[in-house]
Amino acid sequence: MRSTTRNPVAPAGWPLETVVMTVTAPVLSDRYRSAFDTFLANRREPDAITRSRRAAFERFAMLGWPTRQQEAWRFTDLSTLQTIDLQPPADALVDATALPNLASAAHRLVFINGRFAPGLSKLAHLPEGTFIGSLNPHPNPSPSEREAEYQLDRLPGLSQHPFAALNGAFWEDGALIHLPRGTMLETPVHVIFYATGGDRAVYPRLLLTLADSAQANVVVEYHGQGRSLNAPVAELHLGDGATLAYHQLQEESAQAFHLGAIRLRQGRDSQTQLHLLSLGGQLARTDLEVLLDGEHAACLLNGLTVGRDNQAGNYYVRVDHAYPHGSSQQLFKSVLDDKARAVFDGMIHVRPHAQKTDARQSSRNLLLSKQALANSNPRLEILADDVKCGHGSSTGFLDPNAEFYLRARGIGAAQARALLVYAFANDSLNAITLTPLRERLTRLLADRLALDDRMTEELKP
Amino acid sequence: MLEIRNLHATVEGREILNGIDLTIRPGEVHAIMGPNGSGKSTLANVIAGRDGYVVTEGEIRFDGKNLLEMAPETRACEGLFLAFQYPVEIPGVANLYFLKAAVNAVRKYRNEPPVDAMDFWELIHERMELVQMADSMLKRSVNEGFSGGEKKRNEVFQMTVLQPRFAVLDETDSGLDIDALKVVADGVNALRGPERGFLVITHYQRLLDYIVPDYVHVLVNGRIVRSGDKSLALELEEQGYALYNEEPGRARRVAA
Ligand SMILES: Nc1ncnc2c1ncn2[C@@H]1O[C@H](COP(=O)(O)OP(=O)(O)O)[C@@H](O)[C@H]1O
Numbered sequence: 125m126r127s128t129t130r131n132p133v134a135p136a137g138w139p140l141e142t143v144v145m146t147v148t149a150p151v152l153s154d155r156y157r158s159a160f161d162t163f164l165a166n167r168r169e170p171d172a173i174t175r176s177r178r179a180a181f182e183r184f185a186m187l188g189w190p191t192r193q194q195e196a197w198r199f200t201d202l203s204t205l206q207t208i209d210l211q212p213p214a215d216a217l218v219d220a221t222a223l224p225n226l227a228s229a230a231h232r233l234v235f236i237n238g239r240f241a242p243g244l245s246k247l248a249h250l251p252e253g254t255f256i257g258s259l260n261p262h263p264n265p266s267p268s269e270r271e272a273e274y275q276l277d278r279l280p281g282l283s284q285h286p287f288a289a290l291n292g293a294f295w296e297d298g299a300l301i302h303l304p305r306g307t308m309l310e311t312p313v314h315v316i317f318y319a320t321g322g323d324r325a326v327y328p329r330l331l332l333t334l335a336d337s338a339q340a341n342v343v344v345e346y347h348g349q350g351r352s353l354n355a356p357v358a359e360l361h362l363g364d365g366a367t368l369a370y371h372q373l374q375e376e377s378a379q380a381f382h383l384g385a386i387r388l389r390q391g392r393d394s395q396t397q398l399h400l401l402s403l404g405g406q407l408a409r410t411d412l413e414v415l416l417d418g419e420h421a422a423c424l425l426n427g428l429t430v431g432r433d434n435q436a437g438n439y440y441v442r443v444d445h446a447y448p449h450g451s452s453q454q455l456f457k458s459v460l461d462d463k464a465r466a467v468f469d470g471m472i473h474v475r476p477h478a479q480k481t482d483a484r485q486s487s488r489n490l491l492l493s494k495q496a497l498a499n500s501n502p503r504l505e506i507l508a509d510d511v512k513c514g515h516g517s518s519t520g521f522l523d524p525n526a527e528f529y530l531r532a533r534g535i536g537a538a539q540a541r542a543l544l545v546y547a548f549a550n551d552s553l554n555a556i557t558l559t560p561l562r563e564r565l566t567r568l569l570a571d572r573l574a575l576d577d578r579m580t581e582e583l584k585p
Numbered sequence: 586m587l588e589i590r591n592l593h594a595t596v597e598g599r600e601i602l603n604g605i606d607l608t609i610r611p612g613e614v615h616a617i618m619g620p621n622g623s624g625k626s627t628l629a630n631v632i633a634g635r636d637g638y639v640v641t642e643g644e645i646r647f648d649g650k651n652l653l654e655m656a657p658e659t660r661a662c663e664g665l666f667l668a669f670q671y672p673v674e675i676p677g678v679a680n681l682y683f684l685k686a687a688v689n690a691v692r693k694y695r696n697e698p699p700v701d702a703m704d705f706w707e708l709i710h711e712r713m714e715l716v717q718m719a720d721s722m723l724k725r726s727v728n729e730g731f732s733g734g735e736k737k738r739n740e741v742f743q744m745t746v747l748q749p750r751f752a753v754l755d756e757t758d759s760g761l762d763i764d765a766l767k768v769v770a771d772g773v774n775a776l777r778g779p780e781r782g783f784l785v786i787t788h789y790q791r792l793l794d795y796i797v798p799d800y801v802h803v804l805v806n807g808r809i810v811r812s813g814d815k816s817l818a819l820e821l822e823e824q825g826y827a828l829y830n831e832e833p834g835r836a837r838r839v840a841a
């Protein structure tokens with residue numbers, strides 16, 4: 125970072141993180157350290173960034189790879205990943221037709237194996253002071269780039285996350301989105317991270333700063349082919365009164381490993397909607413840490429996992445209510461076929477002074493096979509006494525009565541089941557207000573569930 | 586069009602239907618009456634093809650075809666309709682989509698193209714008026730949060746849109762006030778014609794004031810113990826089922 129501040133001082137209200145050393149953390153092989161030294165030697169960047177990389181690496185060295193003995197990783201099976209000889213990222217050519225499109229007008233940033241691909245990206249005219257582009261430091265940063273970069277790696281939370289630490293050490297590039305105070309960006313920002321497999325470990329980054337009262341609509345997509353480890357970190361800073369709709373679509377290949385982290389900090393009166401859809405990967409986990417860091421901050425977290433075969437999808441969510449009158453609504457759903465597994469671990473933490481908090485959490489799982497498995501682990505830590513907090517979870521199979529009802533009206537058995545599954549899942553997609561994205565995801569879901577063409581016609585919202 | 590011969594059926598290993606014989610010709614309306622637990626819904630479910638109802642003897646032919654060999658959806662596509670005694674709620678599926686999917690499923694079966702959007706819209710609106718259903722019910726999820734009366738009305742609405750050749754109405758009148766009852770009757774009477782047949786299951790004779798049946802059958806303990814014309818319904822209303830030696834405790838469960 126080009127900041128002159130060495131150790132950014134956390135603003136008041138940020139949680140104090142205590143780092144716990146565990147005796148079970150495996151001794152890290154020297155391989156990572158020598159890889160890191162080589163990596164650093166090849167980067168020319170400001171000292172501040174080098175320092176933050178070193179700090180992140182030391183954090184990783186201390187944490188080591190997670191083990192199943194650690195509560196936070198008990199349900200995440202990394203044994204296959206651990207046997208893979210992971211390679212550093214490399215350049216690759218990807219045909220533009222392999223990449224998804226949103227609205228034609230969208231600002232588009234494409235990263236291949238974590239590296240910015242200007243030829244595949246497209247930036248329309250931007251309002252004064254707004255920056256959308258690559259995070260990679262370059263010699264002449266604009267004031268807004270500089271301002272935004274001060275924010276890199278400054279959000280609290282996920283300090284115990286080894287893959288976020290690895291990302292902090294090894295990130296090569298990422299998306300930087302900065303909107304100055306009061307800027308309303310109506311055109312969506314479309315960020316695509318594409319991985320080309322080859323057992324590469326890719327650590328893409330995303331840094332978004334919305335200054336007070338700014339508004340943005342962001343769509344982040346993870347795609348790819350072959351086997352790779354994708355461990356992205358997204359940091360989302362919202363100033364007072366800012367509004368963000370953030371969409372994450374994970375549709376990587378069936379061999380991919382996705383271990384991502386999102387940190388979100390919201391100022392007073394700010395509002396976010398996070399829509400998280402996970403379809404791909406053999407293992408896809410997203411850890412999400414939300415800090416409601418001002419009065420009347422509100423967030424909606426809407427997650428959907430669709431899994432089949434041996435896919436595993438995990439969401440680990442922690443919402444920290446630090447100020448009064450905050451609101452958080454979490455709805456995480458999964459649809460699991462074959463031997464697919466889903467984990468939802470959700471913590472609502474309400475600090476002593478965060479009175480009038482309204483925090484809801486719900487986890488609903490639909491199992492399509494007897495071998496599918498869903499784990500819900502809701503947790504509440506409520507230290508204020510005047511709050512509304514609630515959580516619920518349900519896991520079940522398709523309702524045979526509903527299936528018969530549809531069949532009795534002429535709809536074939538397979539279509540009837542697909543329709544019921546679709547209805548369950550589409551509920552989540554309906555909450556997305558960005559129409560071109562919602563329509564695309566609706567089609568994607570219908571394809572995935574093999575709904576008859578004619579049926580899909582009927583179901584168009 | 587529907588011939589039931591010596592039908593025996595079990596549910597969970599228990600014999601509920603003990604040899605039913607019933608022939609319904611095109612254009613006829615038959616009513617089945619009987620005490621709770623006598624097997625009326627079982628008969629309806631066997632006709633519609635619900636899982637868990639095992640036919641141990643006898644047969645059902647629909648236009649000469651072996652109905653019992655057909656999957657439930659095939660029966661529906663062949664023109665059979667069951668108005669459920671307890672319509673099912675289906676969250677997330679809008680009533681309108683559901684109906685269109687059903688209409689198109691039947692059309693696909695007949696190798697017809699999907700229904701024209703305008704034609705469908707017109708039909709829907711005409712039928713909604715007939716059953717006095719509010720526009721808002723189209724957008725709501727199928728039966729979700731509907732009152733008992735709305736659910737029954739929705740069954741009749743679906744029937745009038747799908748225009749089956751043979752419809753079974755399982756206590757569609759139960760729990761309805763007189764106005765709602767008339768709506769049900771209007772729906773049936775609108776479809777009534779020389780090509781269509783109806784089996785109207787009811788507990789009370791008052792529905793039969795509005796849907797005048799050609800035949801009335803009394804079902805007790807899984808058997809048709811008596812058949813007659815509509816005057817039989819009035820007789821039952823006055824005398825109850827006690828005459829028909831109902832064996833207490835057998836095949837009896839209130840509101841199955
Ligand atoms: N799905 C079912 N599971 C268990 N028992 C059933 C089921 N359906 C019907 N029965 C039993 O079969 C008998 C007849 O029930 P039903 O056909 O519903 O009678 P009706 O409709 O005449 O009131 C009752 O004793 C009932 O308990």
Ligand SMILES: [Mg+2]
Pocket residue numbers: 625626627670755756841
């Ligand atoms: Mg009944």
